[in-house]
Structures are given as structure tokens and as C-alpha cells.
Amino acid sequence: MTAAISTASLTKFYGEHRGILDVDLEINQGEVFGLLGPNGAGKTTCIRVFLDFIRPTSGTATVLGLDSRSDSVEIRKKVGYLPGDFVTYEKLTAHELLEYFANLRGGNLNKARLLAERFDLDLSRKIGELSRGNRQKVGLVQAFMSDPELLILDEPTTGLDPLLQQEFHKLVLEEVKDGKTLFISSHVLSEVEIICDRVGIIREGSMITVEEISALRERALTRVKIEFADSVVPADFEAVEGVADVSVTDHTLTCHVIGSVNSLIKAAAKHTVNRIESAQPGLEEVFLAYYSDDQGKGDSDAA
Amino acid sequence: MLRNVFLKTLRDAKKSILYYTIGSAALGLYVTLFYPTIRDATGFADFLEQLPEAMQAIIGDAETYTTAEGFLNAEVFTFMGPMVFGIFAIIAGMAAIAGEEESHTLDQLLANPISRTSVLLQKAGALMIGLLMLSIGLLIGLISGSKIAGFDLAITGTILGIISLYMLGVTFGLIALAVGASTGRKGLAGGIAAAVGVVGFLLDTFLSVVDALDPARFISVFYYFNNNDVIINGINAVHFLTLVGIAALAVAIAVWRFERRDLAN
Numbered sequence: 001m002t003a004a005i006s007t008a009s010l011t012k013f014y015g016e017h018r019g020i021l022d023v024d025l026e027i028n029q030g031e032v033f034g035l036l037g038p039n040g041a042g043k044t045t046c047i048r049v050f051l052d053f054i055r056p057t058s059g060t061a062t063v064l065g066l067d068s069r070s071d072s073v074e075i076r077k078k079v080g081y082l083p084g085d086f087v088t089y090e091k092l093t094a095h096e097l098l099e100y101f102a103n104l105r106g107g108n109l110n111k112a113r114l115l116a117e118r119f120d121l122d123l124s125r126k127i128g129e130l131s132r133g134n135r136q137k138v139g140l141v142q143a144f145m146s147d148p149e150l151l152i153l154d155e156p157t158t159g160l161d162p163l164l165q166q167e168f169h170k171l172v173l174e175e176v177k178d179g180k181t182l183f184i185s186s187h188v189l190s191e192v193e194i195i196c197d198r199v200g201i202i203r204e205g206s207m208i209t210v211e212e213i214s215a216l217r218e219r220a221l222t223r224v225k226i227e228f229a230d231s232v233v234p235a236d237f238e239a240v241e242g243v244a245d246v247s248v249t250d251h252t253l254t255c256h257v258i259g260s261v262n263s264l265i266k267a268a269a270k271h272t273v274n275r276i277e278s279a280q281p282g283l284e285e286v287f288l289a290y291y292s293d294d295q296g297k298g299d300s301d302a303a
Numbered sequence: 304m305l306r307n308v309f310l311k312t313l314r315d316a317k318k319s320i321l322y323y324t325i326g327s328a329a330l331g332l333y334v335t336l337f338y339p340t341i342r343d344a345t346g347f348a349d350f351l352e353q354l355p356e357a358m359q360a361i362i363g364d365a366e367t368y369t370t371a372e373g374f375l376n377a378e379v380f381t382f383m384g385p386m387v388f389g390i391f392a393i394i395a396g397m398a399a400i401a402g403e404e405e406s407h408t409l410d411q412l413l414a415n416p417i418s419r420t421s422v423l424l425q426k427a428g429a430l431m432i433g434l435l436m437l438s439i440g441l442l443i444g445l446i447s448g449s450k451i452a453g454f455d456l457a458i459t460g461t462i463l464g465i466i467s468l469y470m471l472g473v474t475f476g477l478i479a480l481a482v483g484a485s486t487g488r489k490g491l492a493g494g495i496a497a498a499v500g501v502v503g504f505l506l507d508t509f510l511s512v513v514d515a516l517d518p519a520r521f522i523s524v525f526y527y528f529n530n531n532d533v534i535i536n537g538i539n540a541v542h543f544l545t546l547v548g549i550a551a552l553a554v555a556i557a558v559w560r561f562e563r564r565d566l567a568n
Binding site: 014044048051052053054055072073074076077079081083086087088089091096099100101103104105142 | 306307308311406412414418566568
């Protein structure tokens with residue numbers, strides 16, 4: 001089976017400015033892939049290359065087996081796209097816009113009508129009069145309405161309220177059941193955690209890692225707080241495998257653990273332990289773990 | 304009207320096309336209704352005769368000014384016509400690609416399966432249809448005005464004059480479109496196209512009165528538009544085809560640059 005998206009040393013510079021650098025990605029058909037990174041990391045640059053809005057400085061990208069440069073029109077037939085901030089013709093009503101895009105795609109509005117109903121979207125209003133959230137709904141509808149094989153969604157739930165975000169997640173799951181592939185960029189880590197199978201983490205234009213969600217969790221940074229019966233010193237724990245950011249106040253140790261907490265527990269057991277608290281690792285912590293690798297120490301408290 | 308980019312562009316411009324078409328018709332009416340006053344004014348030709356050549360170049364040629372075609376040549380096909388057609392065309396050319404890009408609608412349009420070249424050509428086509436409407440408006444205004452004022456107008460010459468004016472408008476519009484498509488900058492597109500028009504007009508007027516510089520008039524688009532006084536003498540094929548060539552070159556450059564550059568976000 002051809003990959004849904006495949007890039008080889010994909011690099012984009014805007015003049016002197018770095019967009020992305022040597023990105024190698026392989027996204028399988030039928031998976032939900034999350035591209036995770038802070039603003040300015042290069043997520044949108046990747047997406048705009050896939051859609052041929054911008055051209056790579058070097059390297060190549062293929063989408064559904066087609067070259068992003070020479071077969072772009074063919075690609076766009078099979079791809080639905082939603083940007084983070086859906087901006088379009090403000091003077092058209094939502095219905096007129098969807099009709100226009102459906103005509104350009106040679107499709108109809110059957111699915112669009114169902115989606116609009118589902119997202120409680122009034123199609124008779126002018127786009128320019130819609131709130132940001134409602135405009136984003138129009139964007140969602142136009143991206144999904146042509147039943148594309150691949151959906152490329154750049155920060156899709158920006159501006160949607162939590163209830164609609166849930167509805168969106170349900171929609172994503174249904175599409176995946178239908179065999180669709182989704183490429184979702186986000187800096188909302190909890191969102192990616194819920195809907196994605198695999199995640200790529202991008203930072204300053206470079207892909208730091210691509211992993212299964214479950215594998216990422218294994219690298220999760222856990223915050224641990226242990227209260228001892230008698231006083232302890234930091235030196236007892238600083239050398240323990242996976243332990244970082246050790247601080248001791250009186251009888252209490254607080255630290256971060258990357259991955260398994262086994263070694264820390266063994267080390268703690270040499271003392272009398274009164275209480276253990278640990279925070280469930282979220283992807284925020286995972287993310288920071290990857291970041292703190294090259295950023296040196298001390299940044300992991302940011303979350 | 305939402306079937307494709309061409310029709311959608313015309314739909315967006317329908318008010319502008321309507322107003323400029325009415326304006327063109329009004330210009331035709333106004334000038335033709337005014338003509339009998341000049342024709343019947345005794346001594347007007349003598350008055351023009353006494354003016355320096357430079358003034359005649361601006362107001363109108365003394366030998367022909369009191370004939371209907373000469374009057375229209377001076378009043379419609381020298382300044383007012385090119386101005387109305389030029390402004391309409393340049394605004395449409397600016398809006399075509401650069402306008403969409405600056406208002407951030409181009410990305411979403413091009414997320415649909417349609418090539419950049421196709422978008423550009425459909426928009427150029429819509430611009431040309433818009434100008435055709437202005438031309439028809441002007442023709443209707445001129446013919447009805449001449450009927451109301453009760454004088455005979457050489458229809459063939461008038462139509463040829465309008466065709467030449469149409470081609471001048473197309474040239475301005477496509478230059479604006481080409482600069483916009485090449486750079487994504489609407490202001491620059493309008494600025495350059497307007498400069499080609501304004502500088503072209505001033506140069507043509509200026510160079511025509513300085514005998515020594517007359518051979519240099521070929522650098523102005525206005526020379527190709529109406530040096531032949533089309534309404535009186537008909538179209539000079541070489542001049543007309545030069546305008547067609549400039550317009551075609553503008554489209555070719557636009558396609559070439561637009562296909563190769565990055566779109567602004």
C-alpha cells in the first residue's frame with residue numbers, strides 16, 4: 001500500500017528563515033497522525049508544501065503516491081483541507097461558499113448538509129457575519145464534504161467550544177472507520193492524545209521524534225513526591241536511573257522521573273516511606289521530556 | 304454564478320461592471336449631446352487654430368475638431384475613455400490574484416482541485432468580459448446620443464475606436480493582473496499599471512508636440528492605442544497587434560511567475 005504522505009529530506013527556507021529542515025515522514029493510509037509542536041515550529045510549513053501552496057527548497061513530498069509539485073491538482077482532488085483560521089469569501093453565505101467549492105470539486109452538497117446539521121450550523125448566514133467558531137465549522141464542513149481520502153487539518157479545533165470539539169473527535173473516528181487518513185497538526189497536546197495513533201514532534205523545523213502514542217507515554221515525565229519518616233539528602237536520589245530535578249525539603253523529596261519509576265521506588269525503599277504522590281503523565285509532560293533533552297535542565301517545570 | 308472561478312469573478316464584480324457600464328454610456332451620451340454646440344459655434348475652429356500645437360494636442364486638433372468624429376476622437380478617445388476603461392481594468396486586475404492573496408482567500412480557493420494557471424486565466428477572462436460590457440455601454444451611449452442630437456456618426460469608425468479602446472483597457476488590466484500574480488502585492492500591481500497609463504499618456508502628448516522627439520512615441524502604449532486616430536482613419540493593424548502582444552506577454556509572464564512562486568499565507 002502506498003503511504004498517505006511520505007517526505008524525504010523535506011526542507012523549506014523562506015529566504016534566510018528556516019521553515020523546516022530535513023523532515024522525513026511516512027504516514028500510513030488509515031491512520032490518524034498528529035503533528036505536534038509549538039507555534040513557529042514548522043507545522044503549517046509542512047502542510048502548505050503538501051498542498052503545493054509553497055515549494056520545497058529541497059527534498060520531496062508525495063501525497064497518496066503523487067508528487068506534491070507535478071501532481072498537485074490530482075492530490076487536491078483527494079484531499080480535504082482545513083486551516084487553523086478558516087478565512088474565505090466573507091460576502092458569500094455559508095451555503096453559497098459550499099456550493100462554489102462543491103462545484104470546483106465536481107461534487108454535491110449532500111454530505112455538507114448532514115454535517116451542517118450535525119454541527120448546528122446555519123448555512124444561510126453570510127460568512128462575514130459568523131463568529132470565529134461558526135466560521136471554523138464552515139471550514140470543517142467544506143473539508144469533509146467531498147469524502148476525501150486524506151484530510152489535512154491544521155489546528156482544526158481552534159475556536160470550537162468543548163462540546164463541538166467532542167463532536168469533531170467523534171467525526172474523526174467515524175472517518176477513520178471509513179478508511180480515511182487524517183493528518184492533524186496541533187499544539188493542543190491533549191487533543192492529539194485522544195484522537196491520534198501516532199505523533200510526530202516537531203521543533204524549530206526539525207522532526208524530533210515520531211512515535212506511537214503508547215510509546216510516548218513510556219517516555220512520560222512523572223512528577224513524584226515522597227514523604228519520608230526521617231530526613232533524606234538529595235544525593236541519595238540524584239544518581240538514580242530516570243530521576244531528574246531532585247529537590248529535598250526536610251523530609252520530603254520531589255522529583256521528575258522519565259519512564260519507569262521502578263529504580264526510584266527501590267531507592268526510596270531504603271528509607272521509611274510515609275506517603276507517595278505522583279501526577280498522571282499527560283502529553284504535556286512527554287513533550288517537555290523531549291524538549292528538555294536538548295534544552296538542558298530546568299525547563300521541564302514550564303507546564 | 305458559482306459554477307467556476309470565471310463566473311464567480313463576474314459575480315463579485317457585477318456591481319462594478321454595472322456602474323462602469325452606465326458611466327461609459329453616460330460619457331458617450333454627454334459628449335454626443337454636447338457636440339452640436341461646438342459644431343455650431345462660429346469661430347471655434349479658428350480659435351483652436353491660434354493655439355500653440357501643444358494646446359491643440361491636449362484640447363483637440365483644429366482641422367478635425369468640429370467634425371463629429373474629430374470631436375469624439377478628442378473628447379472620448381484621447382483622455383476620458385482611456386481613463387474610465389483604465390481605472391476599471393486596473394482595479395479588476397489588482398483584485399484578480401493579489402487581491403485574493405492579500406485578503407487570505409487564495410489558499411482556500413487553491414485547496415480545491417484547480418490549477419493556478421486555470422484560476423489566472425479564468426480571472427483574466429472575467430476582466431475581459433467586464434471591459435466588453437463597458438465597450439457596449441459606450442457604443443450605446445454614443446449612438447443614442449448622436450440620434451438624439453440629430454447628427455450622423457460613422458458607425459464603423461466608432462466601433463473600431465471602441466475596439467482599440469477596449470484593447471487598451473485589456474492591456475492595462477492584464478499588466479495589473481500580471482504584476483499582482485507575480486508578486487502577490489495589490490498596491491504594486493495597481494501602481495505599476497497606473498504608471499504605465501499615466502506616464503504613457505503624458506509621454507504621448509509631450510512627445511507628439513516636440514518634433515525632434517516624435518519618433519520616440521513608440522515607447523508609450525497610447526501611441527499604439529490611438530496614434531492613427533482610429534475613429535477617423537481606422538485601425539492600424541501593427542499598432543493593434545502590438546497592444547495584443549503586450550497583453551499576451553503580460554499573461555504569459557503572469558502564468559510563468561504565478562506557477563513558480565510561493566503563495567503568501
